[in-house]
Amino acid sequence: MFLSLKYFISQTISLETFKSDIARFGYNRVNSVSEEGEYAVRGSILDIFPVNFDSPVRFDIDDDKLRTIYSFNLKTGKNIWEHRVVIILPWKKRAAEATGFSSEMPLANFVDIEKGDYVVHNRHGIGRFLGLKNFEIDLKTVEHFVIEYQGGEKLYVPRHDLHLVQKYIGFAKKPPRLFKLGSREWEKVRKMVEKRIQRIAAELLRVQALRESLKGYAFSKDSQWQGEFERAFPYQETSDQRKATEDVCCDLEDIRPMDRLLCGDVGYGKTEVAMRAAFKAVMDGKQVAVLVPTTVLAEQHFYNFSKRMKDYPVKIGMLSRFRTKAEQKDIVKEAAEGRIDILIGTHRLLSKDVVFKDLGLIVIDEEQRFGVTAKERLKHMKLLADVLTLTATPIPRTLYMALAGCRDMSVISTPPQNRIPVTTQMIHFDEEIIEDAIRRELRRGGQVFFLHNHVEDIEPLAQIIQRLVPEARLAVGHGQMPGRELEAVMLKFLKGEIDVLVCTTIIESGIDIPNANTLIVNRADRFGLSDLHQLRGRVGRMDIKAYAYFIIPEHAHLSGIAKKRIEALQKFSGLGAGFQIAFEDLQIRGAGNILGQEQHGYISTIGFDLYCRLLKESVENIKKEMETTHAVSQTI
DSSP states (O other), X not given: OOOOEEEETTOBOOHHHHHHHHHHTTOEEOSXXXXXXXXXXXXXXXXXXXXXXXXXEEEEEETTEEEEEEEEOTTTOOEEEEXXXXXXXXXXXXXXXXXXXXXXXXXXXXXXXXXXXEEEETTTEEEEEEEEEEEEETTEEEEEEEEEOGGGXXXXXXXXXXXXXXXXXXXXXXXXXXXXXXXXXXXXXXXXXXXXXXXXXXXXXXXXXHHHHSOOOOOOOOOHHHHHHHHTOSSOOOHHHHHHHHHHHXXXXXXXXXXXXXXXXXXXXXXXXXXHHHHHHHXXXXXXXXEOSSHHHHHHHHHHHHHHTTTSSOOEEEESTTSOHHHHHHHHHHHHHTOOSEEEESGGGGSTTOOOSSEEEEEEEOGGGSOHHHHHHHHHHHTTSEEEEEESSOOHHHHHHHHTTSSEEEEEOSOOTTOOOOEEEEEOOOHHHHHHHHHHHHHXXXXXXXXXXXXXGHHHHHHHHHHHSTTSOEEEEOTTSOHHHHHHHHHHHXXXXXXXXXXXXXXXXXXXXXXXXXXXXXXXXXXXXXXXXXXXXXXXXXXXXXXXXXXXXXXXXXXXXXXXXXXXHHHSOSTTOHHXXXXXXXXXXXXXHHHOHHHHHHHHHHOHHHHHXXXXXXXXXXXXXXXXXXXHHHHO
8 A cells, every 4th residue: 555644625633643644754843844854833834845746835724624735935935836635755765766656656746636526546447526525433533535436326535545536637528437336347447558558658668768778978067157157047046946957957967868858837937947058068069959939939039048148158049030041041051060059949940951060959948839840850859969848838748758757857836936826807808998907007117918819900909009008109010020020029029118019929939028917818719728828928927916818708609618718717827827727728629639549548548647657657667677687687
């Protein structure tokens, strides 16, 4: 049985029992938690930093009831996320590693299950969570999870077996069918999927082994300039940023080629980690390619990289349609001769005429936004250099590969210091509301994005905005404009010379304008959920209140899917909502085209969480077999 402590909202437990359990699991009591393995008590509040967690967790126990559970920012003490359930592993000098892995070990530290959700019990299959029920056992009141199965049969799961239950995530448009309690059907289905997963695990390891068999380049230890560069970061570094930087640094200094996935919500500082990696590569005489999905983002990165590295002898180039053919030809020649250290660009970087004299690092921003042809070219490039991939909303393929141990992953889940969640409002098209929203932003010296994703009538709409706020410095930006003209508009907005930018989705990926803190999106019902979350991430980059207004038609006119998207966007509006948004979006629209129909079918059958656990278990078992075989061959 997997050893763990399970705590959930409304659980009956005394503070003394809580402290006793935590101490028994090897946690050390301190005045204030600062690292894994510690806990602290202040009145009815207990803080603990569990093993393998990205941030500490705060429990509030009142009158022997567990009232709230929050993860919180270690430096500011502010709450980050609220949770319904937390599972804590023992602290025994990296106990998680000693425990090993099995399909009964939860992959996620936080398991948020609400009444009515479909859940997967490891041994009984898919059911529906109905809520909590108390039973008197040995003169003690014990809460049980109540799960309904086919035919209305109910399973009561005591809290010590809670680790066997996970929320069902199937990425299917229709709900899963419930299993029948007591039958052997679930066991047969699970064994069938396990056999198929073993084939997938073997293929993943074959690809990984091929890459690792290649001898990479081991970068030198950090130089003095590296330390200076990192200390010059103009914002307060988060603990997750520091940990991600250390992970990437270790990878670069290893002879094994790096292939690391860096996950973090919009605005959480992934680009800074990438800049540090790029700077380290250049300091060792290597070139860096930074691949981004849009021309505007390429311009943004070029501006930020240049500004950040202006005090050092680093030459940065940019390839996109913002450059003339003659300019592109010169840039390609300089890259081939080694005279450009960092080359930033769109898919143009993947053209056959683009070669590097000594490529050491490839940074890929939002890989899922590139097409099939681009990804094939990337496969070839990845064999030549270390690779760092950045993503705000990881698609299932990259996520489960990371979880399965076939790809290294770092997560930035701690928001920047003093970050405030964006206030999100759904409105109908109302000129008075729009005028008030823009004027309020302008009064405090800020800037506004007004997004309208139809080029055909964007100019008339811009005229309406100008009429509402005649004193605003307004400009229009969209992808069909001449490159030089669009570049000039974006640079003016970046420098604060434009108050209101009426634009299309050219701002969707990675655009960071700290002074722009009001976003208005026209016809938000026409966008995907992840797209809306990405757009919302364009504001709220500073420690001042930001606003996102999503204009939708009268509710009765919304499609069923649009209603679900709007509801999810309102539900997941707090800091760090990117992962929930990604999963919710995939559940709404399905994911067969992303995962492939075969794997999508397996995930729909047993749920994404159990699929990942079984995949990870298969990978680890195959690795152990390979290690044993290698050890035996060495002794013969």
